[in-house]
Amino acid sequence: MRFLAGLFLALTMTLPAAAQPPAAVPSPGPAKHVTTELVPEHEGVAPGETIHVALRQQIQKGWHTYWRNSGDSGEPTQIKWTLPTGWQAGGIIWPAPAKIPVGPLMNYGYEGEVLLPVAVTAPANARPGDKVTLKAAVSLLVCAEVCVPEDDALSLTLPVTATPAPAEPMWAKPIAAALAAAPKPAGLAAVFQPRPGGVALAVTGVVLKGANMAGAYFFPFDSTVIDHAKPQAIERGPDGLTLTMAPGYAFQGGKGPAGLAGVLAVGGKAYEIAATPGAPPPGASGLGPPPAKAQGGGGDLGLAAAAVFAFLGGLILNLMPCVVPILAMKAASLAGHGGGEQAEARRQGLAFGIGSVLTFLALAGGLIALKAAGSAIGWGFQLQSPPVVAVLCLLMLAVALNLSGLFEVGTSLQGAGSGLANRGGALGSFFTGALAVVVAAPCTAPFMGPALGWALTQTPAAALTVFLALGLGFAAPFVLVAYAPGLLSRLPRPGPWMEMFRKALAFPMYGAAAWLAWVLAQQSGADDLAKLFAAAVVAGLAAWLAGLAQRRAAMGGKPAVLTAGAGLLAALAVAAVVWPQDKTTELPSEPYSPARLAELRAAGRPVFVNYTAAWCVSCQVNDRVALSTHKTTQAFARHKVAYLKADWTRRDGAIAAELASYGRAGVPLYLVYGTNGGQGVILPSILTPDIVVKAVEAADRH
Amino acid sequence: MIDRRTLLAAAVSLGLAAPALAAPQLGQPAPPFSAMDAQGHRRSLSDFKGKTVVLEWTNSGCPYVGKHYGSGTMQALQKKETADGVVWLTVSSSAPDMQGYFTAPTARAWAAKEHWAGTAILLDSAGKIGRAYEAKNTPHMFIIDKAGRIAYMGGIDDRPYADPESLKGAKPYVALALADLKAGRPVAIPVSQPYGCSVKYNSAE
Numbered sequence: 001m002r003f004l005a006g007l008f009l010a011l012t013m014t015l016p017a018a019a020q021p022p023a024a025v026p027s028p029g030p031a032k033h034v035t036t037e038l039v040p041e042h043e044g045v046a047p048g049e050t051i052h053v054a055l056r057q058q059i060q061k062g063w064h065t066y067w068r069n070s071g072d073s074g075e076p077t078q079i080k081w082t083l084p085t086g087w088q089a090g091g092i093i094w095p096a097p098a099k100i101p102v103g104p105l106m107n108y109g110y111e112g113e114v115l116l117p118v119a120v121t122a123p124a125n126a127r128p129g130d131k132v133t134l135k136a137a138v139s140l141l142v143c144a145e146v147c148v149p150e151d152d153a154l155s156l157t158l159p160v161t162a163t164p165a166p167a168e169p170m171w172a173k174p175i176a177a178a179l180a181a182a183p184k185p186a187g188l189a190a191v192f193q194p195r196p197g198g199v200a201l202a203v204t205g206v207v208l209k210g211a212n213m214a215g216a217y218f219f220p221f222d223s224t225v226i227d228h229a230k231p232q233a234i235e236r237g238p239d240g241l242t243l244t245m246a247p248g249y250a251f252q253g254g255k256g257p258a259g260l261a262g263v264l265a266v267g268g269k270a271y272e273i274a275a276t277p278g279a280p281p282p283g284a285s286g287l288g289p290p291p292a293k294a295q296g297g298g299g300d301l302g303l304a305a306a307a308v309f310a311f312l313g314g315l316i317l318n319l320m321p322c323v324v325p326i327l328a329m330k331a332a333s334l335a336g337h338g339g340g341e342q343a344e345a346r347r348q349g350l351a352f353g354i355g356s357v358l359t360f361l362a363l364a365g366g367l368i369a370l371k372a373a374g375s376a377i378g379w380g381f382q383l384q385s386p387p388v389v390a391v392l393c394l395l396m397l398a399v400a401l402n403l404s405g406l407f408e409v410g411t412s413l414q415g416a417g418s419g420l421a422n423r424g425g426a427l428g429s430f431f432t433g434a435l436a437v438v439v440a441a442p443c444t445a446p447f448m449g450p451a452l453g454w455a456l457t458q459t460p461a462a463a464l465t466v467f468l469a470l471g472l473g474f475a476a477p478f479v480l481v482a483y484a485p486g487l488l489s490r491l492p493r494p495g496p497w498m499e500m501f502r503k504a505l506a507f508p509m510y511g512a513a514a515w516l517a518w519v520l521a522q523q524s525g526a527d528d529l530a531k532l533f534a535a536a537v538v539a540g541l542a543a544w545l546a547g548l549a550q551r552r553a554a555m556g557g558k559p560a561v562l563t564a565g566a567g568l569l570a571a572l573a574v575a576a577v578v579w580p581q582d583k584t585t586e587l588p589s590e591p592y593s594p595a596r597l598a599e600l601r602a603a604g605r606p607v608f609v610n611y612t613a614a615w616c617v618s619c620q621v622n623d624r625v626a627l628s629t630h631k632t633t634q635a636f637a638r639h640k641v642a643y644l645k646a647d648w649t650r651r652d653g654a655i656a657a658e659l660a661s662y663g664r665a666g667v668p669l670y671l672v673y674g675t676n677g678g679q680g681v682i683l684p685s686i687l688t689p690d691i692v693v694k695a696v697e698a699a700d701r702h
Numbered sequence: 703m704i705d706r707r708t709l710l711a712a713a714v715s716l717g718l719a720a721p722a723l724a725a726p727q728l729g730q731p732a733p734p735f736s737a738m739d740a741q742g743h744r745r746s747l748s749d750f751k752g753k754t755v756v757l758e759w760t761n762s763g764c765p766y767v768g769k770h771y772g773s774g775t776m777q778a779l780q781k782k783e784t785a786d787g788v789v790w791l792t793v794s795s796s797a798p799d800m801q802g803y804f805t806a807p808t809a810r811a812w813a814a815k816e817h818w819a820g821t822a823i824l825l826d827s828a829g830k831i832g833r834a835y836e837a838k839n840t841p842h843m844f845i846i847d848k849a850g851r852i853a854y855m856g857g858i859d860d861r862p863y864a865d866p867e868s869l870k871g872a873k874p875y876v877a878l879a880l881a882d883l884k885a886g887r888p889v890a891i892p893v894s895q896p897y898g899c900s901v902k903y904n905s906a907e
Contacts, residue, residue, distance in 0.1 A: 072838040072839065072900060073838060073839050073897070073898060073899055073900035074899075074900075075862060075863060075864060075897075102900045103900065103901075103902070103903040103904070104833070104903055105838055105900045105901070105903075107900070139865065141765075141864060143899075143900075145800065145801065145902060146763060146764075146801045146899075146902075147764070147765060147864075147899050148765075149765055149864045149865070223895050223897075224893075224894075224895045227725070227836075246725075249855065249856060249893045249894070249895065249896070250893070252727065252728040252855070252892070252893045253727070253728035253729050253892060253893065254893075
């Protein structure tokens with residue numbers, strides 16, 4: 001019957017027929033997606049002894065097998081043992097699973113290779129010298145997008161030894177590691193409570209104090225208690241954490257489950273927990289969500305590698321168009337020192353190096369302080385603010401136009417620092433170094449992002465190390481030239497090639513500007529992008545006028561009007577992208593506060609609460625397409641709906657906590673409260689006027 | 703203005719924002735839907751007012767679906783229930799190029815081959831009905847009572863295994879719930895664990 005069943009399944013599969021393994025053929029078959037075998041912890045087993053035997057699965061790339069709760073689909077691996085009389089095998093000791101998203105669904109399982117250990121106990125009367133054969137019928141489901149059930153009949157023969165046998169050389173260590181890493185209870189207290197916004201699971205205990213809670217996740221044993229695919233909102237507390245999860249079928253239309261048991265994965269460890277219904281203790285929340293990871297791409301860089309890259313990056317910065325003019329100037333002055341003035345050149349080179357390194361460190365210190373103040377999360381934080389992105393984009397454009405030769409900054413910009421930098425001697429060199437770093441900063445931001453992002457997510461000491469390496473790399477060529485003036489003659493002479501080089505370098509800058517425009521489009525939509533483009537055109541005009549003015553001035557003219565015009569236009573361009581957007585919605589709203597909500601509800605009015613933020617694209621889309629429309633405005637007036645806006649544009653702990661209580665990590669969230677009291681109804685994240693009108697009509701009826 | 707809205711709508715459909723529709727709730731009105739069936743007729747939930755409606759998610763290539771069709775249990779239940787006046791809608795939400803994707807002709811061929819005996823096969827390759835019901839598996843089952851409320855949601859039985867041997871002694875949740883509704887009793891087990899293959903939605907969305 002089993003064979004027929006397998007045959008049937010094989011026939012109904014829609015995979016190419018050639019890829020179909022014949023059912024119930026023992027492993028290893030060539031076309032299988034999983035290769036299985038039984039591997040022992042010891043070379044033998046003594047009477048009465050318990051050893052571990054593991055089912056090893058080597059899973060084809062792109063495919064996965066399942067944990068004890070497979071998630072939204074799938075089926076856990078099963079082992080049916082056939083053992084001689086008196087021998088016993090326990091259940092699978094499941095390693096912590098991975099989250100495997102499949103389209104809009106979520107599975108829990110394993111990819112690559114996994115060991116599933118099982119405890120096997122020999123009877124006390126087993127006879128040393130005998131051989132024992134452990135037989136296992138393994139049935140597993142392996143899935144990529146499609147699923148294939150695979151059956152294997154495995155066996156393992158071990159000698160019975162008089163005393164405990166030595167460790168099996170190949171498998172003892174991996175099995176011991178799998179057992180050590182397997183989730184175990186750790187004295188954690190866990191309670192859960194259904195709330196309007198989701199099931200809150202609060203876990204507290206010694207091992208959670210100070211743990212890194214980013215990415216914490218609860219894998220339930222039962223597949224009906226939570227909606228696996230929905231995100232789990234994390235709130236940290238002094239003694240533990242609270243996860244807010246979307247409820248599963250078990251919470252439908254009833255009292256909910258009696259318990260919530262499963263595995264809590266947190267800070268690289270996994271613990272078994274069993275939660276009972278109850279109110280979360282205060283120590284499980286209050287510290288907000290874990291800090292987000294930096295946007296930079298250097299997440300896996302080690303400190304040494306980061307420092308090396310930073311040093312190289314520093315070297316490359318010397319070639320950056322922002323820096324070239326200053327270095328050229330200073331190098332020329334160094335070249336002036338020869339012979340007896342060798343010592344002076346060295347002193348100046350050293351001063352330049354110290355100046356640039358110290359400036360880099362000051363920059364790092366400033367950023368670390370900002371981060372510590374809580375206002376920033378990693379390098380790139382400034383890119384979270386659309387006005388800053390827009391201004392940076394205009395700055396990049398201006399640098400590019402400058403490199404293209406539309407206008408010059410050398411004269412005026414260096415003038416700012418030249419009072420200090422032109423001073424003779426070591427002090428002058430020191431300030432030249434500092435100036436070079438400051439001027440290089442706009443070049444650093446887009447191109448050094450990953451390394452700096454990594455540095456800022458690390459300890460301050462590590463961050464300073466990376467910035468130090470950056471500074472050393474930056475200063476190295478100049479200092480080197482100062483100490484070995486022979487090198488100077490080998491450097492390419494300043495000449496017309498520099499002008500070509502400079503104009504070629506304009507294009508990476510145009511690229512950076514284009515990239516920033518794309519970032520802005522992601523953040524705040526087509527309207528702001530249009531505004532930025534208009535500002536860019538005005539900035540271009542300003543740059544051209546400035547260039548015109550400079551050329552007239554060079555010819556002895558007094559182009560005051562041109563200069564003023566250029567300045568005015570530049571200011572206008574910047575103001576256009578920085579000025580706060582004019583928020584005139586057709587729908588009159590009031591700012592949200594819990595007190596105001598309670599007041600309106602007590603007065604028997606339907607209330608529409610809009611959790612929104614200026615940087616949230618879908619919020620703005622909803623506002624224009626569904627909320628600020630004639631139809632919705634009329635419906636709100638007809639039903640006397642009070643419209644409250646909870647603005648999350650700036651970080652706000654209270655609003656974040658409320659979002660978390662509804663299982664959301666962000667905006668938009670739309671809630672409609674009816675006139676009859678009761679809980680708010682959550683509207684979809686994508687609104688249409690119909691959805692809104694129907695919701696407020698329903699709210700008024702009740 | 704129209705242009706801007708089109709642009710914004712396009713931006714949304716490109717996935718700048720993840721749609722999160724309200725989940726179906728036991729005892730609450732069933733989400734409305736409308737789709738073409740394998741015979742080329744448009745079928746809407748509102749067509750079946752006053753009738754008990756069964757929704758069965760299917761995927762012809764899924765071993766779990768195969769378990770219920772290969773053994774004939776699914777067709778037997780369809781035949782019995784439709785004879786009693788129940789509307790049985792088999793829904794395919796597999797996206798094009800995904801396992802179990804149905805066009806009208808392939809759905810008809812499958813129905814003939816399996817001796818399928820429901821009311822209609824709904825072609826939902828865009829996944830609209832699937833997402834409205836948050837259907838996770840094939841077979842994922844829903845029962846909508848005569849008042850249009852969700853009376854049952856979950857698995858077809860209590861055996862979440864692909865092995866056809868597992869059908870023996872299984873507790874047939876859907877058949878039991880339909881019997882409860884027919885007798886005017888409250889459904890004893892209105893919710894269970896849905897199981898099976900994942901619904902093969904278009905993952906680009």
